[in-house]
Amino acid sequence: MNRPLSLYLHFPYCWSKCHYCAFNSIRYDKPQSLRLLSALKTEIARYGRSPLVQGRRLSTIFMGGGTPSIFTADQILDVLDLCRASFAWADGIEITMEANPGTVDLKKLTALRRGGINRLSMGVQSFQDDDLERLGRAHSAQVAREAFRTAREAGFKNMNLDFIYALPEQRLEGWEKTLDEAICLGPEHLSAYALTIEEGTRFGEDYENGLFVLPDEDWQIRFDDLTQAKLSRAGYMRYEVSNYARPGYACRHNLGYWSQREYLGLGPGAHSYLADRRFSKMEDIEAYIREVEARGEAIEESEPIGSDLAAREALIFGLRKTDGVCLDGILKRYPLSDPDRLQKMFEQWRWDELMILEPPRIRLSPRGLRLWDRIAEEIIALS
Numbered sequence: 500m501n502r503p504l505s506l507y508l509h510f511p512y513c514w515s516k517c518h519y520c521a522f523n524s525i526r527y528d529k530p531q532s533l534r535l536l537s538a539l540k541t542e543i544a545r546y547g548r549s550p551l552v553q554g555r556r557l558s559t560i561f562m563g564g565g566t567p568s569i570f571t572a573d574q575i576l577d578v579l580d581l582c583r584a585s586f587a588w589a590d591g592i593e594i595t596m597e598a599n600p601g602t603v604d605l606k607k608l609t610a611l612r613r614g615g616i617n618r619l620s621m622g623v624q625s626f627q628d629d630d631l632e633r634l635g636r637a638h639s640a641q642v643a644r645e646a647f648r649t650a651r652e653a654g655f656k657n658m659n660l661d662f663i664y665a666l667p668e669q670r671l672e673g674w675e676k677t678l679d680e681a682i683c684l685g686p687e688h689l690s691a692y693a694l695t696i697e698e699g700t701r702f703g704e705d706y707e708n709g710l711f712v713l714p715d716e717d718w719q720i721r722f723d724d725l726t727q728a729k730l731s732r733a734g735y736m737r738y739e740v741s742n743y744a745r746p747g748y749a750c751r752h753n754l755g756y757w758s759q760r761e762y763l764g765l766g767p768g769a770h771s772y773l774a775d776r777r778f779s780k781m782e783d784i785e786a787y788i789r790e791v792e793a794r795g796e797a798i799e800e801s802e803p804i805g806s807d808l809a810a811r812e813a814l815i816f817g818l819r820k821t822d823g824v825c826l827d828g829i830l831k832r833y834p835l836s837d838p839d840r841l842q843k844m845f846e847q848w849r850w851d852e853l854m855i856l857e858p859p860r861i862r863l864s865p866r867g868l869r870l871w872d873r874i875a876e877e878i879i880a881l882s
């Protein structure tokens with residue numbers, strides 16, 4: 500029973516589509532959602548019997564979406580009970596569920612907490628109503644405040660709040676008020692993402708049509724600096740590009756993704772990294788359900804991860820963490836065909852003050868973390 504495993508379950512429904520959202524989610528459809536739950540359970544039971552997971556214990560489960568909390572507590576706990584029956588669980592397993600304000604009440608949250616969910620991640624995004632409206636969120640700031648307090652009352656002692664900043668027309672003062680209020684509420688964990696404009700979203704379309712401009716780089720830096728300064732003064736340690744936690748509350752599930760640990764993802768569009776392969780489930784929700792109904796699972800793509808690619812991915816994801824990676828460890832685990840090219844690149848990044856070399860570890864500077872996307876592209880292009 501060595502080598503822990505993580506499990507991700509995707510619940511793809513929301514009340515409406517937020518303007519920035521590129522996640523695999525659609526408007527809630529009750530009849531289809533019942534078939535989706537049944538398909539998800541078919542996959543859980545199937546993978547629980549698979550040789551791929553024999554001898555493994557689940558160390559984390561993450562129910563994400565979409566909005567898992569759109570389902571009733573009984574529906575969610577039914578899925579969780581099946582996970583308990585199908586997989587071996589490690590002691591102290593972390594079980595996270597994403598929830599949105601407006602989809603939870605005391606009764607539901609109390610049942611979920613008692614049923615074993617021990618970490619709640621709430622999509623608040625802002626405590627300013629004008630930001631929420633601009634983002635197309637389905638709740639107000641007041642509903643978000645109440646949802647947080649209700650979750651505490653229900654017994655959740657490990658909570659994350661998600662935020663987005665550097666929005667079109669957002670002022671620094673507005674973001675500062677949101678941060679102050681978040682700090683005052685005192686969750687154990689905060690995620691703060693700078694807005695990115697994704698193709699296929701309402702924001703993507705509006706941006707193409709010149710309907711808004713984004714803060715320029717100098718403003719972006721001011722937003723970033725304010726975020727880091729305020730959260731670190733309040734006792735939240737930045738441990739990843741966009742994630743901050745009080746000591747002992749970093750998200751173990753997400754740390755697994757950034758540390759090349761294996762995970763199984765079930766549900767439409769979910770990805771897995773298992774037995775030196777990456778595979779993904781069909782993204783189209785109806786197609787996923789039909790395929791599972793017909794064949795018991797719905798794999799869309801599957802590719803082997805060779806040593807070179809595994810090394811590059813370990814670097815890319817690992818460099819999202821503020822403590823970086825152990826370069827020697829990665830190269831020992833995944834020998835690279837041409838490690839010298841990588842070393843030269845690192846030297847250049849050190850010269851540009853993007854990277855800090857502290858053998859055997861390497862990590863990105865605050866500026867490097869801001870430019871992580873560019874760095875990731877250059878590492879991938881090394882093939």
Ligand code: SF4
Nearest residue numbers: 513516517520524565
């Ligand atoms: S609630 Fe989350 S998953 Fe749903 S539409 Fe909004 S951003 Fe997307």
